[in-house]
Amino acid sequence: MESISPEFALDLLMQDADRIKRLISNQKNSLCISQCKAFEEVVDTQMYGLSRQVAYAIRLGVVSNEDGNQLLSDVERDLNILYSEVYEKQTKNSENGKEV
Template identity: 65%
Template sequence: METVSSDFALKILNDDAERIKLLIRNQQNSLCISQCKAFEEVVDTQMYGFSRQVFFAERIGILEKGRGQQMLSDLEAELNGLYTEIYENQQEISEEE
């Protein structure tokens, strides 16, 4: 059985976090983010899956617990920032109309 380095596991987790961010960024020009429950559920599902990956990496010892929790917190904060930015942009457009 091959061993997995912490650096490799961290790279995989960071790649997955970036994929989730990209999912939201690609929808910025769409009203779907603020009005589509299905999109919200997709993001929630992706976040849940990511949290399970982090938990697994922590449990098998290839990721420090504090580091995994920080990754989740950072991702959630960034996603909240993206949601806020999109919401504010849509509010500005609505006010201009």
């Protein structure tokens, strides 16, 4: 059996993290992010799955605890930024609609 390098394992996890970010980003212009509970559940499920993958990689010793936790923190931060941007845009649009 070939061994897996930490770099390769971390790269695979980063690809999954990027997929989650794209999922959110693709919905950015949609009201679905803030108003669709099903969409939130999909994101939560994806994040849970990623966290389990990271935990497994850490247990296998192919990713350090620090790298794994940093990856999850980075994804959560990026998702929060995306959610904030959508919320601010909707708030601005809502305010503009009231002024008219």
